[in-house]
Amino acid sequence: MFKVLVSDPISDLGIQQLVDAEDVSVDKKPGLSEDELVAIIGEYDALLVRSQTRVTARIMEAGKQLKVVGRAGVGVDNIDLPAATERGIIVINAPDGNTITTCEHTFAMMMALARHIPQAYTKTINGIWDRKTFLGVELRNKKLGVLGMGRIGSEVASRAKAFGMEILAYDPFLTEDRANKLGVKLSSVEDIVRNADFMTVHTPLTPETRHMIAGPQFEIMKPGMRIVNCARGGIIDEQALVEAIDKGIVAGAAFDVFEVEPPEKDHPFLTNPKIIVTPHLGASTVEAQENVAIDVSEQVLHILRGEAFKNAVNMPPVPGDVLNKLQPYFSLGERLGSFAAQLAHGAVEEITVSYSGELADVDTQPLTRYVVKGVLSHHLGSDQVNLVNAMHLAKTRDLNIVVNKSTAHKGFTNLVTVTLRTQSEERLVAGTLLTGYGTRIVQIDKFPVDVSPEGNLILVKHNDKPGIIGRVGTLLGNNDVNIATMQVGRKLVGGAAIMVLTVDKAATKEVIAELVSLPDVNKAKEILLV
Ligand SMILES: NC(=O)C1=CN([C@@H]2O[C@H](COP(=O)(O)OP(=O)(O)OC[C@H]3O[C@@H](n4cnc5c(N)ncnc54)[C@H](O)[C@@H]3O)[C@@H](O)[C@H]2O)C=CC1
Numbered sequence: 001m002f003k004v005l006v007s008d009p010i011s012d013l014g015i016q017q018l019v020d021a022e023d024v025s026v027d028k029k030p031g032l033s034e035d036e037l038v039a040i041i042g043e044y045d046a047l048l049v050r051s052q053t054r055v056t057a058r059i060m061e062a063g064k065q066l067k068v069v070g071r072a073g074v075g076v077d078n079i080d081l082p083a084a085t086e087r088g089i090i091v092i093n094a095p096d097g098n099t100i101t102t103c104e105h106t107f108a109m110m111m112a113l114a115r116h117i118p119q120a121y122t123k124t125i126n127g128i129w130d131r132k133t134f135l136g137v138e139l140r141n142k143k144l145g146v147l148g149m150g151r152i153g154s155e156v157a158s159r160a161k162a163f164g165m166e167i168l169a170y171d172p173f174l175t176e177d178r179a180n181k182l183g184v185k186l187s188s189v190e191d192i193v194r195n196a197d198f199m200t201v202h203t204p205l206t207p208e209t210r211h212m213i214a215g216p217q218f219e220i221m222k223p224g225m226r227i228v229n230c231a232r233g234g235i236i237d238e239q240a241l242v243e244a245i246d247k248g249i250v251a252g253a254a255f256d257v258f259e260v261e262p263p264e265k266d267h268p269f270l271t272n273p274k275i276i277v278t279p280h281l282g283a284s285t286v287e288a289q290e291n292v293a294i295d296v297s298e299q300v301l302h303i304l305r306g307e308a309f310k311n312a313v314n315m316p317p318v319p320g321d322v323l324n325k326l327q328p329y330f331s332l333g334e335r336l337g338s339f340a341a342q343l344a345h346g347a348v349e350e351i352t353v354s355y356s357g358e359l360a361d362v363d364t365q366p367l368t369r370y371v372v373k374g375v376l377s378h379h380l381g382s383d384q385v386n387l388v389n390a391m392h393l394a395k396t397r398d399l400n401i402v403v404n405k406s407t408a409h410k411g412f413t414n415l416v417t418v419t420l421r422t423q424s425e426e427r428l429v430a431g432t433l434l435t436g437y438g439t440r441i442v443q444i445d446k447f448p449v450d451v452s453p454e455g456n457l458i459l460v461k462h463n464d465k466p467g468i469i470g471r472v473g474t475l476l477g478n479n480d481v482n483i484a485t486m487q488v489g490r491k492l493v494g495g496a497a498i499m500v501l502t503v504d505k506a507a508t509k510e511v512i513a514e515l516v517s518l519p520d521v522n523k524a525k526e527i528l529l530v
């Protein structure tokens with residue numbers, strides 16, 4: 001039974017599929033302190049959060065069984081990603097579910113800012129009928145600067161066009177072509193700051209975006225600018241903004257997010273009549289909260305059950321078309337890595353993964369990750385290595401990973417070859433996917449073979465002499481080891497050869513030693529592929 005802890009208020013309907021799952025039990029404990037979480041996290045396999053819970057390295061250290069942290073939302077700045085990666089904990093988010101909701105909140109803020117709605121409301125309900133102070137501005141024919149043209153920024157731009165606004169957009173990934181398709185003007189930050197009437201930010205908070213709008217930008221800013229931040233506190237320098245308002249450069253600001261949340265009671269935004277605020281409500285709609293909780297619950301279930309999943313934040317994303325091409329090779333890649341690691345003697349210094357055939361045209365990084373996981377699991381234990389930390393573990397061990405690609409077919413539509421170089425030798429295992437037959441190991445060192453990569457295998461190196469197959473078979477039979485399949489590979493008649501046997505149960509060390517003592521048998525080794 002997998003145990004899931006929900007430590008923030010997350011939509012009940014959204015997590016229903018977890019609650020209903022027969023192999024999962026869910027505990028809802030919102031509002032725990034870090035110490036309280038540290039005390040109980042050890043018994044949980046998954047942790048589900050929104051933005052309130054800070055998932056620190058301490059919590060993850062105590063989460064000895066923790067496999068996944070699911071963020072019901074986009075931003076994962078409340079989760080210590082390096083600590084998660086180091087411990088092999090998968091962090092997933094729900095990037096799509098709250099896009100429209102946050103875009104609409106941005107608009108609500110922009111319009112409230114343009115028409116002073118919160119200020120006017122406060123006066124009106126206090127009995128003051130003030131129709132002079134709150135002269136607003138139209139959005140029509142105004143220039144809107146959008147910094148960050150990802151999911152939310154693009155939706156904001158599209159709606160702003162319907163209001164008759166001209167969009168100046170900046171994003172490091174925005175090309176002229178895409179800008180034209182979106183009907184926005186590709187601009188620099190400086191263009192936007194100098195020319196826009198309204199400005200809205202939709203980037204993550206990174207070292208690069210922290211204070212991207214600060215003193216120097218306010219100095220050159222078009223007077224009368226109105227600024228909206230429904231992304232992350234800290235993208236706009238709060239202190240510098242207050243000063244720019246005081247100097248009359250900025251006409252007003254609408255903020256849903258703060259550098260520190262919740263802000264201190266004496267935060268200057270809270271008393272400034274030109275700044276309107278909401279308490280990080282961008283994603284707070286019924287629809288968005290259901291969407292993100294459904295998305296994240298679904299992926300958590302996949303991860304707990306060892307199935308394919310998406311939206312991992314601490315692993316590179318795999319586009320759907322790439323995933324379709326690679327998925328059939330994932331278990332083969334891992335088993336080739338494991339096979340090679342079991343063959344090789346000495347500390348592994350380099351893993352070379354060679355892709356030939358059609359795979360050469362695909363982004364094979366996810367498959368390489370499976371190979372590396374297979375190699376490392378043999379040495380470090382399969383409970384210590386997973387897809388998240390495999391590359392990180394390889395790096396911390398100075399393990400060189402080389403990838404070669406060739407479109408040449410080498411007799412197979414696709415061939416994956418794993419070569420391990422250790423201090424003392426180089427070993428090679430190659431495999432392919434045969435349509436209708438599944439995956440196959442087709443080469444071990446220099447010998448061609450045809451072996452299904454699963455279960456208990458015994459690899460025998462011998463001299464190609466008559467009678468050897470019978471002697472090996474008899475010895476295993478006498479020791480109650482049933483042979484399911486047997487494959488012999490050789491380069492030259494009468495030369496060195498190998499035999500790969502699939503057996504129904506593992507042979508003991510004694511049986512392997514007896515095999516080696518047979519005439520013309522040079523080596524024997526057991527290989528386990530799970
Ligand atoms: N207020 C709230 O409740 C919510 C806030 N958010 C926040 O909104 C932000 C945007 O979310 P999405 O659009 O879903 O993310 P996204 O990942 O789709 O878009 C972010 C964009 O920012 C761009 N970017 C990165 N560095 C940049 C830079 N230096 N200058 C300009 N652009 C840069 C990226 O290229 C990307 O296109 C995130 O910070 C997210 O955490 C998201 C949902 C709810």
Ligand SMILES: O=C(O)CCC(=O)C(=O)O
Pocket residue numbers: 050051072073074075076098280281282283284
């Ligand atoms: O969970 C929330 O309400 C915050 C949403 C948010 O900021 C995000 O998804 O990045």
